[in-house]
Amino acid sequence: MIGKREMALILLNLKAYEQGIGEKAETLASIAGELAKSSGVRIVISPQATDIAAVSKIVETFAQHVDSAPLGAQTGSILPESAKAAGATGSLLNHAERQISDDDIKTGVARLKALEMESMVCASTPELAAKYAEYGPTYIAIEPPELIGSGVSVSTANPDIVTESIEKVKAVNPSVKVVCGAGISSGEDLRKAIELGSEGALAASAFVKADDPKAVLEDLVGGLK
Numbered sequence: 524m525i526g527k528r529e530m531a532l533i534l535l536n537l538k539a540y541e542q543g544i545g546e547k548a549e550t551l552a553s554i555a556g557e558l559a560k561s562s563g564v565r566i567v568i569s570p571q572a573t574d575i576a577a578v579s580k581i582v583e584t585f586a587q588h589v590d591s592a593p594l595g596a597q598t599g600s601i602l603p604e605s606a607k608a609a610g611a612t613g614s615l616l617n618h619a620e621r622q623i624s625d626d627d628i629k630t631g632v633a634r635l636k637a638l639e640m641e642s643m644v645c646a647s648t649p650e651l652a653a654k655y656a657e658y659g660p661t662y663i664a665i666e667p668p669e670l671i672g673s674g675v676s677v678s679t680a681n682p683d684i685v686t687e688s689i690e691k692v693k694a695v696n697p698s699v700k701v702v703c704g705a706g707i708s709s710g711e712d713l714r715k716a717i718e719l720g721s722e723g724a725l726a727a728s729a730f731v732k733a734d735d736p737k738a739v740l741e742d743l744v745g746g747l748k
């Protein structure tokens with residue numbers, strides 16, 4: 524039987540870090556792609572929208588955000604349809620750094636589903652996690668904003684938010700998977716998150732800003748062994 528670890532996902536959000544743009548995004552994607560292949564762990568990169576096409580040729584890719592604007596006479600949107608055309612298999616929605624309305628979350632999840640793409644809806648509290656679970660996303664990502672970028676892992680500093688979110692989400696919709704993020708920096712942080720019942724984790728600064736991103740990712744993957 525496949526265990527929790529084998530089912531786990533590591534999403535690496537390149538955000539708007541200078542170290543994660545253009546060719547640098549492709550370099551980070553190559554590191555992730557090689558380790559995904561060698562370890563069998565599902566590793567997803569979330570780059571700038573303009574880098575999706577290049578990165579998705581190297582490793583599984585999620586958009587950082589998609590808009591709910593309709594197809595047609597619209598300017599400046601990032602459409603789920605265009606993210607899919609660029610090779611993305613899913614998208615984050617409502618990240619703490621790119622919050623959207625409840626309606627846009629609901630329609631975004633439905634539109635991604637219609638396109639056979641996965642959705643990862645970010646929530647800052649267990650109550651919001653439960654609310655968003657009603658929309659039927661693939662994943663809920665619980666991320667306490669105060670720990671984002673802190674290097675202090677949510678699985679250590681605030682384990683209760685993870686377990687409470689899992690409990691509330693599964694009570695609403697058992698098929699929605701729960702992952703956690705914020706400060707995840709090591710394999711030990713990820714191991715603890717899995718032990719709490721999380722089905723993976725999001726990481727950004729520890730990987731993107733590392734002097735040796737490959738070593739950081741190898742350590743993260745090691746936490747799943």
Ligand SMILES: O=C[C@H](O)COP(=O)(O)O
Pocket residue numbers: 536666670671672673674704705706707725726727728729
């Ligand atoms: O999307 C990733 C989360 O915002 C966590 O960011 P972080 O790993 O830099 O704390």
